[in-house]
Structures are given as structure tokens and as C-alpha cells.
Amino acid sequence: MTSTLQERIENPFLRSKVVPVEEAVKHIADGHTIAISGFTKSGEPKTVLPALAYHFSQTAPDSRITLLSGASLSEDVEGPLAPYIRKRGPYMSSAASRKRIHTxxxxxTDVHLSAFARNLMYGFYGEIDVAVVEVSRIRPDGSIILTSSVGVSVEALARAKKIILEVNTAVPNYTGFHDIVLPTVHPKVGWPLPLVNVRDRIGTPYVEFDIQKVVAVVESRTPDHPVPFKAADATDKRIAQNVIAFLLQCKEQFDWGKRLPPIQSGVGNVANAIIGELYDSPFQKIRFWTEVFQDGMLRYIEDDAKFECASSTAVSFSAEGRQRFQHLFDRCRDRLVLRPMWLSNSPEIISRLFVIAMNTPIEVDMYGHVNSTHIDGSRIVNGLGGSGDFFRNAYLSIVHTPSTRRLRDGRTVSCVMPYVRHIDHTEHDIKCVVTEQGYALNMDIRSPKRRAIDIIDRCAHPHFRPLLHAYLKMAGPGDEPRATDMKSLESWWADYEAACRNFPAPAAPAAYSGE
Amino acid sequence: MTSTLQERIENPFLRSKVVPVEEAVKHIADGHTIAISGFTKSGEPKTVLPALAYHFSQTAPDSRITLLSGASLSEDVEGPLAPYIRKRGPYMSSAASRKRIHTxxxxxTDVHLSAFARNLMYGFYGEIDVAVVEVSRIRPDGSIILTSSVGVSVEALARAKKIILEVNTAVPNYTGFHDIVLPTVHPKVGWPLPLVNVRDRIGTPYVEFDIQKVVAVVESRTPDHPVPFKAADATDKRIAQNVIAFLLQCKEQFDWGKRLPPIQSGVGNVANAIIGELYDSPFQKIRFWTEVFQDGMLRYIEDDAKFECASSTAVSFSAEGRQRFQHLFDRCRDRLVLRPMWLSNSPEIISRLFVIAMNTPIEVDMYGHVNSTHIDGSRIVNGLGGSGDFFRNAYLSIVHTPSTRRLRDGRTVSCVMPYVRHIDHTEHDIKCVVTEQGYALNMDIRSPKRRAIDIIDRCAHPHFRPLLHAYLKMAGPGDEPRATDMKSLESWWADYEAACRNFPAPAAPAAYSGE
Structure with a gap:
């Protein structure tokens, strides 16, 4: 499926811009803001960014840049560059960056992905000096075909003063996968997105931009770095079964008929388990409206009874998944649309399509507030990504987590807490909390206190339930009471720490893939 | 502007349903869920609800109902009924209800207003036994013209098993004000809202529904209860001036040209001050896309250079404002559209129109998180209403508050805190924090810690700044650090309490109108 650079560059002007990567990176300098392609390690500039890091290390080690991407980059790409990044947004999963963020x-800056893409277009992040975008093909008129992700590539190309294109000859030609539209910018008049079904296409399959801004074209021969895929364990499977039970209950209660609303699913082993259980469920003609099309969804591509179509802003696979994807490439192109992340995560579309959103947090609290990003409330893991776009605008929003998580030091903590120490999603946005213990609803008219009792009794691990009830009692009156007496709180935390140490084996596995 | 009941009811079948209110209320019984008209004390069923309270008190004092409204009702309407309300949503400002909620x-249940209206249609709150809706006119075919608010009246009429109409002969005939559309319900296909300008109308001026469900029609002769209007003081004015300064900065920075994006403005004295300052600003052809059209906006109606058009889900006036509104009734009808609250608060439209959102919180924290609802983090005041719909989806979101607030016990507290004790809006949704001291941005790429320093130095009252910096220092490393050492925290709070008592007079006025 690979081909030569000559075959991939059909425009003479851009062919004339081909240079060695060592030359290309000289266009990026200290103080620059660069916006790049890449989403969940897919479609990132795998050649230019490591070369840029090397360039800085050799010639200008004090350089500091602002790096804006779609979402996470692989460690191979972000790690070497991290020492030269002064500002970063809107999502990362690099250990090197995380360390520097904490210090x-x-x-x-942690931003809802749909908002980030718009803000970039609106000029809120200032001028974009250089865009670096991976492409699979340059068309005769200079317009380009992206690769395995869209993210903010289109905004980057539209806003940047200079452009570096990285033509990847090691990835397939993705012509036909993409649906490209740019957000409108005030004072132009915004328009309704004419998209009413998952498979609708409302833009172009290529990206048009001002090719005069291209200062360099380089070749890349590096395929996407594979993402780890972890099989579901027994706890994940029970969580998944509880999610399906909730969906089956809703199907009856809300007269869905045979039509399951489109599914958004996060990344990680619980998400994989849910995609697996969904396949074995009575639901048919399943549609995914999600951020990332991943390994577990590939079996759907082969089954036209089970599956209808999917939309995402990236495909992201394990090494094995990539083999299978390449084998199914043409079927995928007919059934999967890759869109800019402002569109994949658009509140307008998520709401209109009645998307069912599911994501794994770090922890939830008994009132239904969710911490998706900060360990101990202080240290960010990756960022909230699209979880807020989906939770807030979904028809049904499900937060799913194992009820406990075993830490490296041997303690087992509860993932259902009296309060979360950082809030990314307030209870208003959460309709259902699911653990391997069961599920609790936040859909009807119910006081926070009654909701709390329900979440404790249905979702918390039995080992921690008495402590959670004790906290609620200590919190006293009020409609969403919090304990404020410092002495009682201190004593509660001491009891909790003891319970974490005394948790009966075997503990549930780590829930949060990013940690 | 009033007329007889005969003139207002043009449909013979519904005219035959006219009964005394004492008869009408007998259709509502213990255990019922009733959904009613009414939004910020406008268009509420002012005759049926008090009569229902009296009916229960005389015949069935153990009755308990579920009451769903658009937003707040007046104390005259909700107060007498409060003892019989078991469940309430999605917003209230009744002292009687608040007390019962706290006990x-x-x-x-506190819900984003746009979500509440949709959830009601989706069936998430179960069956609606009775709808009680105030109308200004019944047309010959039985369709109705609403009054001074839309709220969830249309959803109530669509979903209820029985309907009671309250024909208000004391209010003007509002024909021509409304733009009525219902949200689509899965599994029907959702559609793009074809609305691209504030004044666009995409529905009908009347509500169509199944008139066979009407069990009673009653007359009401009570006009809307006036809402208090408080003139802006010096602090409010300084806040308003800072908001305008921020908007003028954005105008230049983001190339708005002459076009100010539509303004959403909350309720209260700061909001009034902003509407006043905006009138005296260089901005012309101002548009409001907001929840409530209120006193301060009336002068705009008379000035076609200053003002273009407005859209809201209610008009809500003081006694004096109502006089003026009635005088300007025809001009208002040409320039103001009243829509269902799922539409006035629609994420799709707020985002598309590039709305600038402004709301007053109870408190903000130095990282930008906002508490809009809970005093001391535990006791709800009114609910978040539409603040989240607007903050999240706005082009620019501004949270404005006096930097301090004087409590009844004489202490003066800081409205900029190290952490808010209840979070309704996370920092992701806030682009600018404004107090009378200045404004701080949360728009570019910046760590939470640097954002905190900026919010402290620009927005907090100088009296509290050293304490806030001390907290930040105590919080230590991490990207959004929180102090966790109980002893240090206890000591910090003691210092803070002392500072509240030692605040130099004169203190700023109370910021939160609901308290």
C-alpha cells in the first residue's frame, strides 16, 4: 500500500518544495507557535518533530516553542521535543511533558477539544507561525489528503503563516476517508451543520489551503506508532455488562424500537470491553459517533447486520489492529468517516444525533461529580480531551469505572469518593454511574443526598460503603452537604487510609490507562 | 389591553371547558407530576397554583406532587404550594421551597435549562399527569398564544395526559411574539435548526397540541408579579466598565469590525449595570440572545441605531418596566422573539451565533472554577439555570462579581477564593473573570498556577490578595495544586476569618441577588 514520494506528490510546485527534514526544521525557531496534525498518536508528524528536537539540541538548546496538536502524540514524537516546549495544549499523554507540566x-492548558479547535480558528491562541501536517497525498491542484487523523490539521493549515508538509509514503493513501469543513469565524455568519446521520458527508474529502505558504515538503517513511491494546479482564467485563443492562432498560423505557442511538466510546480496557459486549448484545445496526475508531470496532466492519457506520476524528490501532485495518481498508472507507475534531466533538451534532457517551474517569463522587484529569486533585494526567464535549451534550452520559483501583504501593483506593478533589464534569452532565458492582441513575428528580445513597449502595465497593455512608452522615443537613469540621474530616481520612490498606485481595486492576 | 374571556377564547370546544378554578384543581391529585408555564416569574399559572394549594390544604393536606416549571416562580405562586411539592425541578427562587429543600x-434536581426541556420531552422525568399553562388567547382551531414566557410550556402541552389552560385576560394579547418549535425525540431523526440570525423565526407563533386533552379552562385576572429592579451602585458600574473594556479589547484583537456578537446577560444589578454601560459604549446595532428580556433593555427598543433585535424565553419587568413595556408593546413585537427555553438556551445556537455570555456567581476561585448555586458549598440558593448552557457554548464567557460581599453578620468575604466549595462551571468554560478591580483572561495557553496569580492580582480585593498568594504558596507544586495539609489549612482559614472581620469599610454590596 506504500508508494513513492513522486507518486504521492501530484502538484509540481509542492514537488519543488521537497527538502531533507534537516532543512525543513530550520523554519521553526525559538518563540514560535506551531500547530500540528495528530490525534491519539495517529497522523502525527513523525519525522519533522523528532528532527526539530535534534535541531534544537544541536543549534539552539534554549529554544522554547508553543505546541498545539489535535490530541495526544506518541512518546517517540513528543518525548524528545518536550524540553523545548514552553506552552502546550489541548491534550497530551507524554510522560516527558507531564513531568515538565508538574514542575x-x-x-x-486543558481545553474541551471542540472548543480548542474553534478557539484556534478564532485567534484566541494568537498567530500560528508554522503548521506541520502529515499528508498521504498531494493532489494536482495542491490540495491534500490527510492520513489517519484529522484533529486540528485543517485549522492549522488555514491559520499558519508557514506550512511544512510531511508526506508519509509508508501509510496507505487515505483518499475518500475524510470529510473536511472549517468552523466559521465571527463576524461571518455561522450556519447550521447539515448533518443528520452518522454517515452524512458535509464537506470535501481533501483540504484546500494557500499552497504559497508551504515552505517545505519532507518525506516520512514511519508508520503510525501502535497504541497498546489490553484485553478486558473480569471486572471490565462486568462493567460492560452493566452498561448493556442500562442500555436495554432505556430501550424499553424510552421506546427506542430497534434503533440504538450512536455510541461514543472512550479509550482503554473498559471501553474495549463495552465494545465487545455490545457486539454480543441484541442491538443491531450499531453506529459509532466517536473520537477514535479503534481495534475493538474492526470486527463490526465485517458484519453488515451488526454495524451500520462510524464517524471519528482518528483511527488508532495496535500493531495487530493495523494489519487487520489494512486488510479491511476498502470496507472501512465505505463505512467510516474521519472528520475535524471540532465536528467529531461538536455539541450541535452530538445533541442532534442523540449520542450515548461513555468515558472512564480517575474517580467519581457520591453526588456524581467526575474527576477525569487530576491525580490527588493536583497533578494532571492527560487532560479531559473530548469527555466534556460528549458528557454534556449526550442523550445519555455514562461514567464507568471499576469501584476500586490498586495503587503501585499495594493500597487499594475507592473510585467512588465522598468528593472528588478536582472536578471536570459536574453531576449535571452525568446520567448514569457504572461500576462492576452495578449502576446508579441521575436522570429523574432526586435530591443530591438520595442520589448519593444510591451511588454508594449500587456502585461503591462493599468494603468502602460503610465509610461513605459515615461521611454522608457527618456532612449533616443541606441539599448537597459537605463535611467541614476539620477534626472529623481528619479522622475520616485516617479511617479511609486504613481501609485502603486492609482491602481484601484480589483487588480490581488499574482503571485509568493514562496513569 | 385587557379583554373579556369570550374574546380571548375563539374555539367553541375549549369555551365549553371553562370552569371555576376550584373545579379545575380537582384534576390534580396526590402523586401527580405537573408541568407548568412560567419563567422568572413571568407567564406562570397565577390562578390555578394558589387555588391548588388551597384545595390541598382543605381536602388532602398529605398530598405531594412533582412540580416541573420553566424556571423560577413568584413567591405568591410557589410559596403556598411548597408544602405539597415532593419533587421540584429545574430552578426555583422561592424561600419556602428552598427551606424544604435544605431540610x-x-x-x-438542578439541571441545565436546555437539557431539562429536552429531558422532559425524552420522558426522563416519567409521565406528565397534568400541564397547567397560562395563555393569552385561544385561536379558532384551538391552538394557543402564550403570554410573557415560553419556558417548557410547549413540552408540557405535548407530553401531558391532561391539560388545564389558564386564560389571562389581564395581560396583553401576545400574538406575534413567539417562535414555537419542539425538540425532536429519538428514534426520530434530529434536524439542524435553520436559525442563523437573532431575529430569525423557525417555528409557529402559536402552539398546536391535542385539545381533547384539555380538562379545564379557567380565567385569570392577575397580571405577572413584578420583579424587583435595583439600580446599579458604584461597584456595579466599575464591573460593567471593566466588562466593556474587555469587549473593546476583543473587538480590536479579533477583528470584529463593527459587529458586536449577540449578548447574553444574566439577571441582577450587575447585569443591569452592564446593559446600561453597553448603551453608552461605542457599540451599535446591539443584539441580545438571552434568557430574559428585562427593564434595562427597554431603552434599546426605542433606539434603532443602538439596537437591532433580541431573543429570549421570557420578558420580566418591574412594575415600572411593565408600564413602559405596554407602551412599547408593538415596537417590542417587531424586535423581540420569545422562544422555548430549549431553543433560547440551545448549545447549537449559542455557539453558532457567537454569543457573549455573562453571569454573576456566588464565588469564583483563583483557578477560574465557578460556584453559581451553593452557599458554603452545601445549601442551594436557586439553581444554575441557563448559566452553564451559555458559559460552555459561548464565544466569550464572562463571570462577573464584586470582589467582596458583605454578609448580614457584618463580615465581608472574598468572592475570589482559593477554591470554591461547590463547582457548577469548571475553568474550561470561563474565558474572563471580572470584578470591580479589573479583569483576568483565561483564553490563551497558560498554566493554572499562572492563571491563579493573574486572577488574584487583577480581580481579588487588595485586602485579600496576600492571603490568596499565601494559599497558593502553601499548595506547593503540581499544575493545579491544592493545599492538603489539614493543620496549615485550618490555620489559613483562621487567618481568612480574621481578615473577613477586619475588612476596611465601606464594603461592597451584596453580589448575589438570590441570597
């Missing part, structure tokens, strides 16, 4: 050497 | 006698 304050790197400024990180 | 746990009434279950209250």
Missing part, C-alpha cells in the same frame, strides 16, 4: 516548566 | 423534605 511548572511547561504551561499546559 | 430534605423536597427533592430538587
Amino acid at each position: 511548572g516548566e511547561m504551561d499546559f | 430534605g423534605e423536597m427533592d430538587f
